[in-house]
Amino acid sequence: MDPILDIRNASIAYGQTVVVPELDLSVAPGEFIVLLGPSGCGKSTLLSAIAGLTDLAGGQIWIRGQNVTWAEPKDRGIGMVFQSYALYPRMTVEQNLSFGLKVGGTDKATIRRKVAETAGILQLEPLLKRRPADLSGGQRQRVAIGRALVRDVDVFLFDEPLSNLDAKLRGELRIEIKRLHEELQRTMVYVTHDQVEAMTLADRIVVMKDGHIQQVGTPAEVYGSPANLFVAGFVGSPPMxxxxxxxxxxxxxxxxxxxxxxxxxxxxxxxxxxxxxxxxxxxxxxxxxxxxxxxxxxxxxxxxxxxxxxxxxxxxxxxxxxxxxxxxxxxxxxxxxxxxxxxxxxxxxxxxxxxxxxx
Ligand SMILES: Nc1ncnc2c1ncn2[C@@H]1O[C@H](COP(=O)(O)OP(=O)(O)O)[C@@H](O)[C@H]1O
Ligand SMILES: [Mg+2]
Incomplete structure (x- = not known):
């Protein structure tokens, strides 16, 4: 199967500092890919390059067979969910969900249908008339996921979407995200430094260190046959x-x-x-x-x-x-x-x- 996302020899730098040198990664349609690595290893940088928010210093990014290396973020057909919820505080949940579609010129009937669908999937129906201030952290993050979901895209990028939540909520939302993926079968690239999230969510884990990929494999491969001492030490608790x-x-x-x-x-x-x-x-x-x-x-x-x-x-x-x-x-x-x-x-x-x- 042709990859839906293909990163070819990509390097990313801030000024003179190369953060990601020459990285290759292919993602199959519908795959749940987790980028896992310690803080500062370049996960967010790579994700923001896929989204088109950060330019490549070299190499290319292909999405659905198109070279999007220089395409605007909005033209890449991706949805993104960040660590901070970034909801519009004055809008209701419903308005938060529909805003992007409205700005994009989608007709009213379609907006209504899409918002209803998304609210159903994320169990947001009872909250549609509330404002963000009246929601719990987990509910807010569900709305943030919903905002990405209403758009007609099939590649989702998540940057540590659960890391601001307490442990119990994190566990609950983790299961919801997994269920969401099983239901929708859309491609997800998910950044985390939490190995439990990586093990439980991923079809394949990409372990990174200092901008370099250390290993790409299923959770069982990464856990059972770590490619090197770094992966062996990073994945697993208590450690190997x-x-x-x-x-x-x-x-x-x-x-x-x-x-x-x-x-x-x-x-x-x-x-x-x-x-x-x-x-x-x-x-x-x-x-x-x-x-x-x-x-x-x-x-x-x-x-x-x-x-x-x-x-x-x-x-x-x-x-x-x-x-x-x-x-x-x-x-x-x-x-x-x-x-x-x-x-x-x-x-x-x-x-x-x-x-x-x-x-
Ligand atoms: N806007 C920026 N300007 C300069 N350096 C940055 C910028 N953003 C991130 N970096 C540096 O790039 C490296 C990778 O950062 P990042 O991708 O945020 O790591 P991660 O998401 O894995 O924690 C870090 O050393 C960080 O300090
Ligand atoms: Mg980060």
Whole structure:
């Protein structure tokens, strides 16, 4: 399928400072793409370049097979929702929703129909006569989303639309946005620094750092097979355990001399040298009885337990590194207890310690 949005070799600069150097990204029609990365990595800059609010210093942007690199924002056929609600305070919800269409010269009957449709989708009907001041934060943000939605566009750009809301509301609206996407099947490019939002909303996550794409993949790929140490550390909470060692002959010697045979791991031919073993907290299991086939043993000394309700995170020392693993339910362990654990090397991650790249 032809991409609906195609960013080709785009670079973006503020004056002499290049913020995004030579970036490529293709988005398929109907896809939910999340741009994820720490604050300042260039997510908003990239989004505003797609919208046409920031010029490219090089490269091109194509939307629906048209080169829109120099097209005005209004001619790009996109809708945008920002972090701040930016509603017109003197207008009612209904007027806020219809304003853009009115200015654009849409006839009254069409405006009425579109506003009614949008209000239905976002459950805004009971609020149509209210003004923004009389709405909660979540309701205001729903109106802001509605304002983008009433327009006849099929690409939506969201810049951290939930980050001004409290945690509970953020969770609720996150589900609404997901439902909205499932219902409308329109293309969405969504910026966030929140990895939970990225994991739950995205068809594909684009992990960024310093203007560079680190990895593009489904949430499962980004979480399960991070492309490098940055992605491994940025995605996942509690974070991936990272154990340094020396690799040779398919065996990793950890700092304290523990030897780990990487059975089942697709090691590149002749891989050797300083390496880092990455284990998600749920990839470590208490060892009771014999070691299962294909598994490898590690010994842990328990440091602290965090009970989260449905599960418990146990912090421990493994081969001189502070690690954690999770067990279902209440898993209180005595401080200082020595416990054997196991993991499956075939499901683990392994990185080159020098380059940080996945082996
Ligand atoms: N208008 C601007 N002028 C100069 N530098 C800017 C401007 N906007 C953003 N920047 C810089 O560009 C970098 C990327 O910013 P931004 O795209 O806002 O990051 P993010 O959205 O990922 O937090 C940052 O270093 C930021 O300081
Ligand atoms: Mg931003």
């Amino acid at each position: 355990n990272l154990l340094a060692g020396q690799l040779s002959g398919g065996e990793l010697a950890l700092g304290d001399g523990t030897r780990v045979t990487m059975t089942g791991y697709p090691l590149p031919e002749g891989a050797a040298g300083a390496a880092i073993l990455g284990l998600r907290p749920e990839q470590l299991f208490p060892l009771e009885g014999a070691l299962p086939e294909g598994a490898c043993r590690l010994d842990a000394r328990i440091d602290m337990a965090e009970e989260l309700g449905p599960s418990t995170v146990l912090w421990c020392d493994i081969a001189g590194t502070r690690c954690c693993y999770s067990v279902p339910g209440r898993g209180a362990q005595a401080h200082g207890a020595e416990l054997p654990l196991f993991f499956y090397p075939g499901a683990a991650s392994l990185f080159d310690a020098q380059t940080g790249q996945r082996l």
